Structures are given as structure tokens and as C-alpha cells.
Amino acid sequence: MKIKIDIDPKHDEECQITISAKEWTKEIEELVQLLKRKQPKRIVAVQEERSIVLNPEEIDFFFARDRKVFASIKGECMELKMKLYEVEKMLINTGFIRFSKSVIGNINQIDRFELSFNGTLCVYFKSGSKEYVSRKYVSDLKTQIMEGGDL
Template sequence: MKIKIDIDSKYDDCYVTIQAKEWTNEVDELVQLLKKKQPKRIVAVQEDRSILLKPEEIDFVFARDRKVFAAINGEFMELKMKLYEVEEMLKKCGFIRFSKSVVGNVNQIDRFELSFNGTLCVYFISGSKEYVSRKYVHDLKAQIMEGGESLDR
């Protein structure tokens, strides 16, 4: 794939042109990527304050006792959303399902350890850790491999 960028003051708006011999999966992925709008911030509540979080700084989001929390550097901040809403909002930012109650940020993963029962222990750059249930290990591997990385690092 070749990329050509033309920046000039003669243009009033931003246009993207894709030139290809035929419609392929790569073209389709590019179109979908261009259409996606990534959330800039997500609102968390801590005590009486509302805090704006950048999706890229969140390690994982989890549900416990009918509440949803974002984990950032070992701190937990409550979100006033359902877990499935957070998952839908953040999937464009590299978040995928780890288990029934956890959605994790693939971009913050540092390393993995396989557990004896088939689950995966994920360690984040911040030092936090979370588990991926057997049901979702395959999806995580696929997401990581798509990015060119390996689980054996």
C-alpha cells in the first residue's frame, strides 16, 4: 500500500481518495477505520468530582456489585455507564472483552502469563493485572496478532 498526502492551502476541506484495482478486505478495513470516531474522553466519578479520562490511559474497565469502574495506575474510578456501553464506546480505542465482567485495553498490555486452567494473566504497563477467561483468550490472541505482536514475548 502506498500513501500520498497533499497539504495545500487551496483545499477548503479534507478529502480522502482510495485507489485500488478491486474492493479487498484491506480497502474495506481502511474505509471502516476512516469512518470511526474515537471518543476523546470518558467521564468518571470520584467522591463528588467528575473526572475526564483519556481512553488510552485506562488499563481495564470492570463491573462489580452492579457498578462499573475504570482502572488507571492501580486506582479505580466509577463510571456511570453499563459495561456493554463502555465496551462499545472504547472498542475503537483497542479495548476488547477479557471476561464476562472485564473489558481491557490491548494497547496497555505489557506481558502475559498462561495459567494452568487455560486463563491468561495479563500484566499492564502500569503494573496492574487482570485475567482473561478461556472463552476470550482466542479473541485477545487474534487482536494482538493483528497488530503484529506475539503472546510469547
């Protein structure tokens, strides 16, 4: 893929993107979707009757427990008023990936991981927290890490 950028004061204020290709590919589809999507700047959590604004980049992982969704930042858990699938949809292509049916992790916060005897991965975050990746999602995680995390 070739990328050509033309910066010139004679252009209008509005940015214009042109994609030239022989045929429509999955790579082009992903690029178009990425360009159209607005990335979330903040997520609102609730802790002790207070609303707290969170920066998604600082969050280690999101998890669901007892029909509630929580964000874990440096070992501290804060409840969200969202469903886990809504969090996943909102943070797609931002470095968050599904670890299991009940966990979505931030691969940009991963420090290391260890293979467990049953085929799952134990992921250790920079904050010291840890979470497990089920076998179903291990290959997706490896692919994301090899691609450099954030898309």
C-alpha cells in the first residue's frame, strides 16, 4: 500500500481523502470504517455516587460481573452504566480486544503474559493487575500484538 499526502495552503480547509485501487479489498473496507469512526475521548464511570471521567488509554480492562460492567484502572474498579458489548463496539480499533466472554482488555497496557497449562493466557498489565484470555481469543490477541496493538 502506498500513502501519498499533499499538504498545501491552496487547499480548502476541509480535508479530502482519495483512495485509488484496482479493486475493493478487506483492507480498504477496514480503512474506510476507521476513517468514518469517531474515537471516544472519555468514558464515564460511577464510584460512590460520583461520576468519574476516565481516559480509555489508562484503563487496563473492562469486565462483567453480576450483570454489571466495570473498568479496572491500576487495580481499582469503577462501574459503568453500559453493557460490555457496547464498550467493545465503542472501543473497536483502539487497542481493546476481547479476552473472554466477560473481559475486554487494553493490549497497549500489557506488560507480559504467561501460557497456562489449559491453553489460556494469563496477562499481566503494567499496573500489576492480571486477567486471563480464554483459548478462543488467544489467536486474536497474538495477531493484535504482532500488528502493534493500536490500529
